[in-house]
Amino acid sequence: MGTLMEIKDLTKRYGHKTVLDNISLSLESGKIVGLLGPNGCGKTTLMKVLTGLIKDYTGTVLIDGQEPGVYTKSIISYLPDKEYFSGNKRPSDMFDLFEEFYTDFDRKKAENMLVDFDLDPMQKMKTMSLGMQEKLQIALVMARNAKVYLLDEPLGGIDPLSRDKILNTILRNYSENALVIISTHLIHDVETIFDSVLMIRRGNLIVNKQVDEIRAESGKSIEEFFKEVF
């Protein structure tokens, strides 16, 4: 257990528009954190900075003591909100790729998840529906024994039955040495698994509290509290 993520005064601007405004926070391993906020508030941008997809920012971002780079990429398992496959590939090709580049990838785990999700490892990506591709992405991400899991909207567009499976997978993968950050709209389904939540409005971090604190102080569920705040 220790501080895995340290962000100080992170600011990201696109021209005149400020997408992230002086965000500072510190997160430890062994926690499951919710990242909440309306569309366009900066959640995805924040994740992209953490994963190294956006390099043009001011402020300090440290993941396990290092700035975003080769090391942090090797310990971060990222689920983007987009599908990133090329149509001709198959799930087993993706497993080959992940095995090749990530030492923490557990192929057996991934294959089992595919079975669980009812997916065919030899089916070409272009013949898969969006929902199927998303499930494959989740399998790839959760089959890694990473230190940081960044999940951007893991439940959107997934049928309710699979949502439970995915939540199960997240909980099953829980480790005291890992930090999980989940960005989502579907607060109701997920709030019981959060240790704390981060709420972002227009690029500003307005709430960074433990879930129990919020419930105790406001007497509300996280979802209701969220509605109140926004």
Next chain:
Amino acid sequence: MFGKLVKLEFKETAKTMLLAYIFLAILGLLAYGLSFTNISAATGILVFLFVFSAVVIGIVTGLLMALRFNKTMFSSQGYLTHTLPVTPTQLYLSKILVAFFWNVVSFFAAVLSVFAVLKISGAWDEFILEIMDEIGMTPPTGLIILFVCAILVSLFTFLVSTFFACTICNTSRFQGLGSAGPIVIYLLTSTILQIISVIGTVFIPLTLFVNEKLKIESFSISFPYKISDILNESITTKAPIGIGGVILIYAMYILIFVFTLKLLKKKVCIK
């Protein structure tokens, strides 16, 4: 890690490229086979298709590689590419090296195809005899080597400038240009470089002199096109080739190469 990236690039490009080469080989064999029959029309068509395909493959390979670079680095696939635990430099180098490899192979495939057709039809031998009359029995190896090197380098520089165009169009400032952006930037840089090349050739005093037998005779630190010579209409037995422009261009390409890497390290934003 770099080796793995190169391996990955090869794996993903080999299928398409080998298919193209096999297709070309089949066309060639068909044309060759038909040439033994008397169906001259069919032979003619196939030979034409064969040469045409070879040339097309030669040209299109470069474009395909640039498109692949754009797709894997800056489309939604970029989410996968850029989260691999490698540096942007490693990504760039692995892609440009493999792209260059296929470019060279396609180029040689095209050249060999044309050569095969010319040789088999006998046209090559005739052509050689004529040339030999003009320039003597020894082939102008120096010039040929220079020529081939220049072409190989141009295959590489094509990639450097197209990769640059793709990269710069994905920085925050230029993202507004949309999908036509890379083409515009590429044409712009090509034009600017051409102009620089001409200026360099004329004004930089580095000249190769080639005699009428196409042998490289001498190299001097002098202007290739002297106004005095032109005015005097002096008959020189040596043709000047100004190489200042070429050297300047290569320097520019190195700058573009380095600049692209810098952009990749700092400024790129994947949408």
Next chain:
Amino acid sequence: MSIVFSQNSPIYLQLVEIMKLKIVIGVWPVGEKVNSVRDLALLFEVNPNTMQRALAELERQGFLYAERTAGRYVTKDQQLIEDTRHGMAEAYIVDFCENMKELGYSKDQIIDLIIKEAK
């Protein structure tokens, strides 16, 4: 198991009550080994840290005991379980009586109704 947690108290305390009931009823038998934090968290679909707090609280109250590395076990303290069961029963009855009084039932009417319904 999808439990709808109320927002009136912390989840870990609600979990404590749920698991306490299981012990008292005997669903989690006396002396039996309890599942790991992770498995329980999965079962109840809650954060493992939350479950950890709940289990720690149950330990503190004496319903579970931990054996150094072997895990947690349900207490063998029958007295505690009996007392708790009584306590819970009494609480139900007090609650029930208050509700019935609110409905306007007298003590005798309540007893008659119980005799009738408790078959």
